[in-house]
Amino acid sequence: YSMETQFEHFRAQMEESGNIRERIRSVASEIESALRVMHAGLLLVHQSLSAAEVLKKANAQIEVLRVLYDRLAQILSECPGQYYRYHSDWRSETQTAVSLLAFSQWLETGSLLTHAEAENKLGCLCFMSNELPRYVVNQVTAGDYDCPRNVLKFLTELHSAFRMLNLRNDFLRKKFDGMKYDLRRVEEVYYDVKIRGLAPAESTT
Amino acid sequence: YSMETQFEHFRAQMEESGNIRERIRSVASEIESALRVMHAGLLLVHQSLSAAEVLKKANAQIEVLRVLYDRLAQILSECPGQYYRYHSDWRSETQTAVSLLAFSQWLETGSLLTHAEAENKLGCLCFMSNELPRYVVNQVTAGDYDCPRNVLKFLTELHSAFRMLNLRNDFLRKKFDGMKYDLRRVEEVYYDVKIRGLAPAESTT
Amino acid sequence: YSMETQFEHFRAQMEESGNIRERIRSVASEIESALRVMHAGLLLVHQSLSAAEVLKKANAQIEVLRVLYDRLAQILSECPGQYYRYHSDWRSETQTAVSLLAFSQWLETGSLLTHAEAENKLGCLCFMSNELPRYVVNQVTAGDYDCPRNVLKFLTELHSAFRMLNLRNDFLRKKFDGMKYDLRRVEEVYYDVKIRGLAPAESTT
Amino acid sequence: YSMETQFEHFRAQMEESGNIRERIRSVASEIESALRVMHAGLLLVHQSLSAAEVLKKANAQIEVLRVLYDRLAQILSECPGQYYRYHSDWRSETQTAVSLLAFSQWLETGSLLTHAEAENKLGCLCFMSNELPRYVVNQVTAGDYDCPRNVLKFLTELHSAFRMLNLRNDFLRKKFDGMKYDLRRVEEVYYDVKIRGLAPAESTT
Amino acid sequence: YSMETQFEHFRAQMEESGNIRERIRSVASEIESALRVMHAGLLLVHQSLSAAEVLKKANAQIEVLRVLYDRLAQILSECPGQYYRYHSDWRSETQTAVSLLAFSQWLETGSLLTHAEAENKLGCLCFMSNELPRYVVNQVTAGDYDCPRNVLKFLTELHSAFRMLNLRNDFLRKKFDGMKYDLRRVEEVYYDVKIRGLAPAESTT
Amino acid sequence: YSMETQFEHFRAQMEESGNIRERIRSVASEIESALRVMHAGLLLVHQSLSAAEVLKKANAQIEVLRVLYDRLAQILSECPGQYYRYHSDWRSETQTAVSLLAFSQWLETGSLLTHAEAENKLGCLCFMSNELPRYVVNQVTAGDYDCPRNVLKFLTELHSAFRMLNLRNDFLRKKFDGMKYDLRRVEEVYYDVKIRGLAPAESTT
Amino acid sequence: MAAKPHRLHQMASVLSSAKKPRMMSTNSSMKEEFAKHADYLNQLNDKRERVVKASRDVTMNSKKVIFQVHRANKDNREEVLSKAEKDLAAVTEQFMSRLVKELKGNDFWKLRRAYTFAVQEYVEAATFCRFCRKGSLLDLKEINSTLLQLSDQYEEPLQINALDYLLGLADLTGELMRLAIGRISDGEVEYAEKICRFVQDIYRELTLLAPIMDDNADMKKKMETMLQSVMKIENACFSVHVRGSEYIPLLGTNDVDYSFMGLPDFDS
Amino acid sequence: MAAKPHRLHQMASVLSSAKKPRMMSTNSSMKEEFAKHADYLNQLNDKRERVVKASRDVTMNSKKVIFQVHRANKDNREEVLSKAEKDLAAVTEQFMSRLVKELKGNDFWKLRRAYTFAVQEYVEAATFCRFCRKGSLLDLKEINSTLLQLSDQYEEPLQINALDYLLGLADLTGELMRLAIGRISDGEVEYAEKICRFVQDIYRELTLLAPIMDDNADMKKKMETMLQSVMKIENACFSVHVRGSEYIPLLGTNDVDYSFMGLPDFDS
């Protein structure tokens, strides 16, 4: 009977995509767990632990994440052309992942992580900029008066780079608008250090 | 300089997907216009115009829609694998389109439209069932006492077919719950006609 | 160190209750599946299948439910005194379960299911009353003119019994207010049948 | 008659639990009154009264609370196994109570209150952290430049301890997210004091 | 200290009005209980008990209500000029009370209750009109073919009187809209009875 | 048929105003692009570029804007009297435009832009005041100790002029509240500079 | 008329002259300019207050007209409708005229939020009167020509715009629903059927228009309410029809006497 | 006064006489009764409209008074405050008097929703003026005694109730926050600290009162805003304090000169 056949077909389709979604969500939830541990490690930077110690803790999670992302890629490869269909199920975790990776790479090298999907990455850079004012405040409190100038230089460049993008995406634009406040706060810390003669003399770069 | 290069790359990527999205939205908006005209035409069925006349008006739009969907398919074919990325930009129009097509086909043939993407189609069939109680009421008022029994038979089958699906999708489940009320109303119209001896004798099925 | 110890203790407690909750939810979701099948079976009563046939389908699920509820009881017995802590995780499924059981028992024996937790059960009886107007309408359409009087008698009694309760519970009160409309609708069907002389003469009970 | 008997039984059950709930609510409302007075007393801490004076006012309410909680425990002991059934009727009051107790104990001893039901307590500790930024600001204005460092130390520890919990509970997670802002504010106050050379020299810990 | 004195005074005021409110609510809750019993009694009219029997049950509650309303009036007289301050605490009970009184008086004498506060009374008349279609349907089912004509006459008059009012877009207007449907339903029953020649010859009233 | 004619006429009207709106939005989006470039240029002022250089970059966009505003004026002149109908479609861009113009003119001449529509202008002045604390902080960091006094004088005057207005509780009042904080911040910087003897002797202006 | 685009030209001229500084930095000149702004804002607020007050009067009195129309039945039609029309004319002359006076030129769109509900209610009342009188739709042109007469002394007379007219029309269908139910009770079944077709037509036409109206969130909500009204009328007509079509063996007759429906033959 | 409980006695008397039918079933007597109801409803609606309009005037003009008070600084204080007080007196005499006239007896609580926001704004303006003049809290008794003078000819004069007074007081703290920030800019740091203590006191007292007020959802929201205001003032005071306490090696002096803070020594 025709209507029944058709609905039987629908049932099969929905069953299948329901299963894929469930598998994706389960991986995404494990990713989230790993990220929480990594984040807790990175936050120690605000308590003036040395960057080296902080990074050791964070990097331990990177391998874990690599395995999980392989599993995610495997699942997505089973349903070609549907990458964006399930995007919302692992997007926010991936944004956090890129944020934390970018932040830890910046701590290590002072430079930006390369190679990542455009929109995801941009959102993360904004997110990362949120941590910097706190970082600068705590570093100065701990006596590192050189920090504000370096961070300010980096943040200014990042902000300029962003300005050149035509941000139609609302989520991104909002995040970016927030970056302005981070920049402003770092400028103020630099000002505080400078006006008190605490900033070290600038080397000629 | 590295950060600049990278952002230049981001800019290009976002520009491109922004353009595609704009083109899709423009087609979607034309589709919406055509559907509005088709819908207004189909509404005449409640004013006791003959199905033939009503369908003539509705079918005039079908050709328009065909051309527009060809244009949409063309755009999507330019970005393979990203079908679901832009899905939200034309999904609701397509749901309305399938609903109206299903309703006009049912008016013409009494049977269901076949061949359509599962989830889309299911939502639409529910939506289509909304028009049926009104249709039945107005047909009876116009003296067609045979109509309720036929519609009830069709709707009962449709409802049973739906029941067999495992509706995890919240949107769909809500729509389906609404179908129960349509069924109930048609049962009551049939009851009103039957208890007053107005329903024609059933042929031997 | 004291704060750490204390939080370690908290962590363990939360972990444990999180696990129990997850296990309960998993059983609840299986219960829901079984109930969906059972409900689909019972709905055939509106298409004028004989009660016997309908009940055979429904009863097949009762054994499934029994096993699932045993599993639920097992989990709850592991955390004595916390029955109500997790109540919200399986409450709505249990309400549906009792509703369907009550409805199928009523179809079979015309009497009410006994022995169930008070509040749960009351909510279900209201819910069950929702199906009765539809049942009566469809039975009369199918030519069973005796049905309205029986259902009306049952519903009137049920409604009077409810009236005697002091319903402070808002959820229950709302459900009960809905029952009034069911009663009214059944009265009207009985009226339709009676005024047309279709109701069979009352036997002396 | 069976249906009547059964409903009589329901009525009795509901009557009983309704009465218990009413008694619990009445105690909860008295607890709330006592907490209001205690809270208003503790707020004086922001107006630079000495901790000793502030605590004297607050402690006067502690005895009142003790008596009320004894009464609550008495009622709950009358319905064994139903602790969580009525939980929502006294939960929010108890959260406030633990918050205020924790805050006043911290004022007195600089350490955390121990021994309380996990989830309740956690929510309260977050809540308590809300008062700390205001406290620090007002203490500094009143000339106590030592305060920020102490509070920051305590809050940092508390925050780290929280991080280790796997907060699945949405309410708790939200509260905890708020704690980040309190921590940040205290860091900034400490920074303001430190950079101006106002903070006393650190003792060697 | 002036501010404290004033606030102390307010606190006393608020506590006093809180107490009054509590006392009012307690009386209102007793009124509600009495009304529930009275309502249950009056509802028997739909089961075709004789009006006399129905009224006997209902009237038993009237003395109870009288005492309760005296108590309410006593409380309100303690706070002159604040009648409407506490209005919401006993309004809905009083609306029900007037409705039931109006309905029972109408059953007894066919006339309308006079002397009630305008807004209350109007709401109650609407409420009462809601009961009439059910009453008429059940009376006809029980063989009282004279009833529809009387009720129709009454309801027609009531409806035409209501049309004199300018109602705001509020509660009352919605109720009045509902009255139109009650009128329609009673007309339909009258038509059913009349067309079958069941209506008794009209006496000259 | 009269009703159809009228609605056909409305349809034409709505389509026309839809087209106008689309054209306006397209110009507004080009304006926004030009403003982004101009803004990015002006922001360099915070990185202590000389005013002359900054203004050269900014002024390059002014000609672009002039052309775009001519186009906008042209479109609006096609629908006389409906200036405010489409206001929301270009309002925010125009506010930014006026803000940037005011800011660049102030940088150049130290004077305020005249000739702008009252509401627009007021909003822009607030916006501009928001940029000044950042400007002052960065100028001082770069060694320009004269800047705070000038900015403070200007901002004090602006603030006192604003106090003449009776603002509703809207957007503008919020902005004005913010201006108080800008003023405070500039005062603080002036104080910092002054107390350290960094401020140059006052010239008699 | 062309008053506003002119401001934009001004904007453009500011842009082209941005380099020629206009000195205005002295405290007193800033004070002077702000004194003008203060005046402007005070006047705008005062005007808004006057518009809001006039609008409340229009709303309240238009509602009264609608209630008056609902008082009509077969017997008192002429008298009741005449009174309603007179009251409506009074609303126009006393209250709409005050709006007309305030809303010249640009204020029309600028202050729309302050008066739109009043104008909608007025449209509802005026079209309701017309339908009851002539069974036809009072069109916007005609309403506006009435308003024109109020304002010949002003250069830019208030003209209700299509948006407010259509929003008012949407509310009209709610009143027509009430009317239809009442007419069936009064035995005027054919009148009810006429209302049914009229409301179906409006609903269908608005289906095409609602999505392309400015800022159509309100209209969307009204379309849902309107569909409910349409269905209420359809159901009432259905109910009369099946009841009237019932074959009654007892009477042995099958002819349908609609006039008998609903109208009780009381000695009224 | 005892007018209303009396209605309840009437209710009780209806209850005791329910068995003695009062015939009222004739069409004409029902019409008569409803004519009275129609009158009552029309009058109530008219009165509500008048109250709403008077309320809008009270609100708008009270807001103007508040803006006027904010215009005060060290130099023009006396002049500005006097004008504000004069304006406030005008609000009382011209607009509050209209409210007083309408809200006799039971209408006071019955129509509260129509005027409560206006009365709150009025309380805000009056208490704000008083604080700026004397640094103390204008109490409810005094406000009410002013109103009493407006209404000696009526038997039941309008008296603002404690609820509206407290809600107005909650809004006052927002204005005081603005005032404090402004005073710091003007160099009046001690004045700002005085405001800080005053607002802390109000907040603390309201912590005790807010939860036991009638229908306290509004008040709860205002308490949150108030806490924000308190913290803004505290933070501003903190900021002045730490900045002023900074040990400046360059100047070699450690004494705190608050008066130097904030007040720029312009040739103004």
Ligand SMILES: [Mn+2]
């Ligand atoms: Mn209306």
Ligand SMILES: [Mn+2]
């Ligand atoms: Mn205010």
